[in-house]
Amino acid sequence: MEIFNTLSNKKEKLVKPKTGFLKLFVCGPTVNDYVHIGHARTFTVFDAFVKYLRAIKIKIFYLQNITDIDDKIIARARQERTSPQAIAAKYQKIYFNNMKALGIDSVNRYAPTTKYISQVVQQVKKLIKKRHVYEIPNDGYYFNIMTFPNYGKLSHRTIIQAEDSVSRIDESINKKNKGDFCVWKFSKPGEPSWKTELGVGRPGWHIEDTAITEHFFGPQYDIHGGGIDLKFPHHEAEIAQQESASGKKPFVRIWMHVGSLTVNGKKMSNSLKNFILISDFLKKYPPEILRLLILSYHYRSPIDYTDELVSQIKKSFQNIEEFLGKLKLASSLKNKKTKSFEIKSIIDVMDKNFSKALNDDFNTPKAIAIIFNLISSWQNQIWHFNENQAKEITNFIKKKLSILGIDLKPKKIPPKIKNLMKKRELLRKNKQFIQADLLRKKIERLGYRIEDTPVGPLILPN
Numbered sequence: 001m002e003i004f005n006t007l008s009n010k011k012e013k014l015v016k017p018k019t020g021f022l023k024l025f026v027c028g029p030t031v032n033d034y035v036h037i038g039h040a041r042t043f044t045v046f047d048a049f050v051k052y053l054r055a056i057k058i059k060i061f062y063l064q065n066i067t068d069i070d071d072k073i074i075a076r077a078r079q080e081r082t083s084p085q086a087i088a089a090k091y092q093k094i095y096f097n098n099m100k101a102l103g104i105d106s107v108n109r110y111a112p113t114t115k116y117i118s119q120v121v122q123q124v125k126k127l128i129k130k131r132h133v134y135e136i137p138n139d140g141y142y143f144n145i146m147t148f149p150n151y152g153k154l155s156h157r158t159i160i161q162a163e164d165s166v167s168r169i170d171e172s173i174n175k176k177n178k179g180d181f182c183v184w185k186f187s188k189p190g191e192p193s194w195k196t197e198l199g200v201g202r203p204g205w206h207i208e209d210t211a212i213t214e215h216f217f218g219p220q221y222d223i224h225g226g227g228i229d230l231k232f233p234h235h236e237a238e239i240a241q242q243e244s245a246s247g248k249k250p251f252v253r254i255w256m257h258v259g260s261l262t263v264n265g266k267k268m269s270n271s272l273k274n275f276i277l278i279s280d281f282l283k284k285y286p287p288e289i290l291r292l293l294i295l296s297y298h299y300r301s302p303i304d305y306t307d308e309l310v311s312q313i314k315k316s317f318q319n320i321e322e323f324l325g326k327l328k329l330a331s332s333l334k335n336k337k338t339k340s341f342e343i344k345s346i347i348d349v350m351d352k353n354f355s356k357a358l359n360d361d362f363n364t365p366k367a368i369a370i371i372f373n374l375i376s377s378w379q380n381q382i383w384h385f386n387e388n389q390a391k392e393i394t395n396f397i398k399k400k401l402s403i404l405g406i407d408l409k410p411k412k413i414p415p416k417i418k419n420l421m422k423k424r425e426l427l428r429k430n431k432q433f434i435q436a437d438l439l440r441k442k443i444e445r446l447g448y449r450i451e452d453t454p455v456g457p458l459i460l461p462n
């Protein structure tokens with residue numbers, strides 16, 4: 001398997017460990033607000049990535065941090081007139097509920113920042129000792145980017161170009177360099193803080209990630225993932241911190257960055273009020289629709305979310321459900337004329353192509369297209385498959401999509417809908433087509449649709 005490495009700007013082979021596990025860290029959420037579909041994209045991509053690796057027998061330990069203390073959380077606490085701890089607990093619970101609803105369950109360990117304060121302190125002390133960090137009285141300790149000549153190597157900027165941007169929460173007129181970032185913030189009245197050898201305070205944003213990964217993985221590990229918006233300065237700062245503290249390079253062997261998600265061509269923002277929360281999306285659509293939407297794009301490509309796009313994805317998902325539903329009907333037919341099909345050889349080729357796509361920089365849209373091509377090519381042959389053939393095709397499609405976390409569980413049809421369908425069939429048999437059509441429309445209003453097939457009706461959810 002090859003993965004595009006942001007650091008080297010090229011695809012590199014993902015080496016399967018002879019012993020132990022591949023070590024993956026993905027930047028988790030700052031739990032100060034509701035979770036939107038932009039967050040969902042990143043976490044869905046890495047959930048599918050880990051599920052695939054495990055499916056091909058590659059052991060992987062997936063670690064994710066939770067930023068449960070920072071300026072944003074403190075500001076939200078003031079806004080909601082409560083404590084930062086209460087805010088963090090509230091939105092962390094919402095985050096976990098959203099992840100569960102989306103079927104994102106591959107993370108081995110979540111690491112909240114506040115549980116690893118001692119590790120943060122130890123890393124900052126190393127940086128102070130090696131003179132990479134300086135103190136600004138009544139403010140905090142800052143990393144001096146001029147002490148790390150390779151600063152900018154991930155985003156492919158020179159250290160001077162890196163001066164063009166400051167990281168969040170780190171603006172200070174007393175910094176030595178514009179791009180310097182805070183690793184330990186001294187406490188202010190009313191803010192959560194910890195009494196440490198560095199003084200009373202709390203971690204800066206970037207330092208929590210490297211302190212946590214060093215605790216679990218040591219100073220070097222295999223894969224670091226996150227959204228493209230974190231590449232600079234957040235991930236750049238992580239490299240500077242860890243490589244300065246340990247003296248070992250590279251800090252991470254492969255960096256994977258997920259592309260942006262816009263809504264109707266615009267970045268999601270509070271001013272535009274165009275945030276689409278995961279919870280709001282799930283009120284309208286099943287979670288499989290969002291996962292299929294996300295994985296229908298290459299993880300490094302941008303996605304522009306529109307209502308039209310969701311409708312297209314929903315239709316594509318319904319086509320899969322319809323095809324599998326027809327296969328189930330076909331497999332139950334007795335005394336039908338069957339044709340000889342080379343099912344196994346075709347599926348074997350499809351299987352290899354599916355794996356080949358995912359092994360090439362985790363190309364999920366190409367892998368998913370293989371499934372749709374199979375459906376398209378066999379659409380007109382459904383009623384000629386025997387029971388074993390129908391089951392073989394069904395199992396292949398379900399297994400491959402399940403590897404990506406798209407589960408096609410049979411939908412239970414309520415007795416009321418089944419009874420309406422039977423009445424409609426009776427009306428059709430008696431050539432009462434107007435009344436039958438009225439029943440069909442009633443079924444549609446109740447959230448189901450009927451596909452009339454050569455062997456009878458197929459009921460599917462809308």
